[in-house]
Amino acid sequence: MLIVGLTGSIGMGKSTVAGLLRARGVPVFDADAEVHRLYAAEAAPLIEKAFPGTTSAGQVDRARLAAALAKDEGQFRKLEEIVHPLVHDAEQRFLNDAQRSGTAVAVLEIPLLLEVGRNEHVDVVVVVSAPAHHQRARVLERPGMTDDRLDALLARQLPDAEKRLRADFVVDTGGTFADTEAQVDAILTALKSKPAHAFVRDWQLP
Template identity: 40%
Template sequence: MFTIGLTGGIGSGKSTVAKMFADAGFPVVDADQVARDNMAPGSPVLAEVARVFGEDLIGAGGELDRAELARRAFASEEQTRKLNEITHPAIRRESDRRFAQLEQRGVKAAVYDMPLLVELGLNEEMDLTVVVDVAAEERVRRLVEHRGLDEGDARNRIARQAGDEERRARADIVIDNNGSLEELRARVEGVVDKIEKML
């Protein structure tokens, strides 16, 4: 099965691109969704996160306060590393399982929507690496205006990820998303055409 690694900095529009790939017929394994599933109430991953970052992160119904965890986990490099050491192995196992299921169903190509694809070196395991690229200041603006983050939190999260230049250097294809949604859709359609010729 042909694997397409899809990544981009927070606020780059990567999730929008992933949906466009899915609409074009490429199933998507979404690492963020896997992470959420892994932290369902009562899960061992959630229990370990609460042990390390505070039992008060768990609400009365057993659900995780994601916003507060993000504030604590992105406060420093050490805190980010602690969270990653808990969550990354579990995300990897479940993602591998989902890809294996797709392969068993005879899927020819699938997308791995993974924010930390480059940071974890997973781009080396993909047949093709696609990076969604947006200027950092535009990403800060989108995070503040569309996701409701305060500017300091937005900049903190961006700082905890690989730099734009590093991501671009690891990319087979870079999709510029500094423009309109229509421009983005046209660029993704062009990438889909290229991939279909590779299969």
């Protein structure tokens, strides 16, 4: 089974590309969605212990957590040490389920794939990209988003140009939806000839 890492900076269109892959029968694990689930479940008491006062009714209050993190950039590492192992376990279960079902290609959608070195544990890296003006316009349409907040988010991510250089494939979502579809279909065709090593090396459960 070939493992694809799907990534890209905020506002580039990862969710659109993930949706196109799912529509073509490719299973996709959404790391962001798993974090949201964890914040309302098993991660909440762990985060409350590390960051007192950041939960409410047994769930992480994202605004309170963001405020706690804003006080000290080093606190992000503490949060990652709590959340990342839980996400990894969920990814491993997802990939082993996909392997048992006979899936040829499985996708891990991880926004910070390159930033945290997760590209070493996939066979192929697909970066979703778009012109900077498209990206900024898309993100600023989100509720509560401001230019300053967007700039702070981008500062924690690799520049788009560097991500493109490190990609095996790039999907440019700056054009029409049909253009994006065509790029996804071309990549799926190209993946058929790619060697698969990551699952057995890094993910297979005993």
